[in-house]
Amino acid sequence: MNKHDSERIAGMLESLGMFQVDDIDESDVIIFMTCCVRESADTRLYGHVSSLKNIPLRDGSPLTKRCIAIGGCIGQRDGDKLVEKMDHIDVVFGTQNISSLPVLLERSITKHTYSAEILQSSKGFPTDLPSKRENDWAAWLPITIGCDNFCTYCIVPYVRGREKSRSIEDIVDETKSYVDTGVREITLLGQNVNSYGRDIYGKPAFADILDKVALTGIERLRFATSHPKDLSDDVIERFATISSLMPALHLPVQAGSDRVLEMMNRRYTSAHYLELVSKLRSACPDIALSTDVIVGFPGETEQDFMDTYRLIEQVGYNQVFTFIYSPREGTPAAKMEQTSSREEIQDRFDRLVDLVQKKAFEQNQKERGNIVEVLIEGSSKRDPQVLSGKSPKNQTVHAKIPSGMNIADLCGRIIDVRVDEPKTWYLFGECVSSPR
Ligand code: SAH
Ligand code: SF4
DSSP: OHHHHHHHHHHHHHHTTOOOOSSGGGOSEEEEEEOOSSHHHHHHHHHHHHTTTTOOOOTTOSSSSOEEEEEHHHHHHHTTHHHHHOTTOOEEEOTTOGGGHHHHHHHHHHHTOOEEEOOSSOSSOOOOOOOOOSOSSEEEEESEESOOOOOTTOOHHHHHOSOEEOOHHHHHHHHHHHHHTTOOEEEEEOTTGGGTTHHHHSSOOHHHHHHHHHTTTOSEEEEEOOOGGGOOHHHHHHHHHOTTBOSEEEOOOBOSOHHHHHHTTOOOOHHHHHHHHHHHHHHOTTOEEEEEEEEOOTTOOHHHHHHHHHHHHHHTOSEEEEEEOOOOTTSGGGGSOOOSOHHHHHHHHHHHHHHHHHHHHHHHHTTTTOEEEEEEEEEOSSOTTEEEEEOTTOOEEEEEOOTTOOHHHHTTOEEEEEEEEEOSSOEEEEEOSOOO
16 A cells, blocks of 8 residues: 555656656655554664765755655654654655645745644545556556454554545546556555445445456456455455456465454454355465464464464465564554563464465475466566566566567566476576567
8 A cells, every 4th residue: 555655646746847766865855655564664764764864965956955754654643743753854744645745845845844734534535646656567556545444453544544445436447547558457455355335335345346347358457455354255256257357365364263363353263264265265276375464462372373373284375474463552452461472472483484484385386387477577686687577376486588588678568487496485487478
């Protein structure tokens, strides 16, 4: 969501005559889009902003001071407190008022003052901002903002506000405009896409959205994130019936212990989750599943952890994002008693990471010899002669760039790759078709 917000900001500022630079020393304005889901991201912001305190203005800058703006979740949560801690910040804006940024920047730059605006709720869904996408072939498309779920560990509902859905017409129109300009893949975005529509249509309408978006002719369709309590049979069935819906689903489980799931207010049991997995695999036998897991939730025992461990072992995910529980002030879990020591939690985390790696390697071995259709994103960071892209299952795939071709022409095209060497986090192979 932050990436998407950043694209809207870039689009909006470009339409006002500003442009993006790669080198921070060349900038006049620096905008931080922040995240406070876990403490590590939170503390990093302070480090980054503090390090900018005394850097000189660029040669030829029209400003008298480099302008530093903070947006996103930390802006929303901390507001003016940020400036009390770091007085070289010029602008603070919240998650609900991205469209006010140009006015805030102008006020700060022309009047040499600090300016801020933090709204507690938005008037509607912010659809009217232009966006400057990272690339021409893939787009994020938010269908809801905010979250109503209040998982006890999570700060998102407090900093992103209540869930608001965008109208079906808007979503379909935006998708069509992408298809018309050659975009090949879109990812529908929301904290919980499965509850899409409840606020405006009185019932979840996510399966309808999938049908209508698929009819636009988009080649690759994805969505994130799904909450297991709201993943309906209708949506599961779409993995069988919509050919452009990619066979990959991120379905955060968080924990495998029912006791912990209840304390987290997740409102499903591990048995329900496993039933969803089995329904998904019936609808789409080869579906790649990924998930999020929190280790060390307050009150988690070794036995609870082992329930999680066994669930991860049983499901056989392609990818698992593992997090150590991080208390977030203002959430109910932050007041719960932590019964495990740091060492115990770290030990559980390390065991889980080992398992995740082992299972990801096992999953990838199944791809050996398969031909996968790769949407090319660029060259590999390690080797400019190697292309990198994503398979339908969202696996990272690397392959030698075919002779006579260059990466600039290949980006955004799809090529068949035969998988010769499956690794833990990527597949390596050889291109066996022309790009299309
Ligand atoms: N809306 C999505 C994602 C929310 S944040 C969902 O419900 O799945 C992304 C992930 O961060 C969560 O899935 C969770 O695993 C993790 N997370 C959120 N709050 C956390 C906290 N306080 N400590 C550790 N991990 C957290
Ligand atoms: Fe946070 Fe839960 Fe909402 Fe996801 S569903 S954003 S974890 S409160």
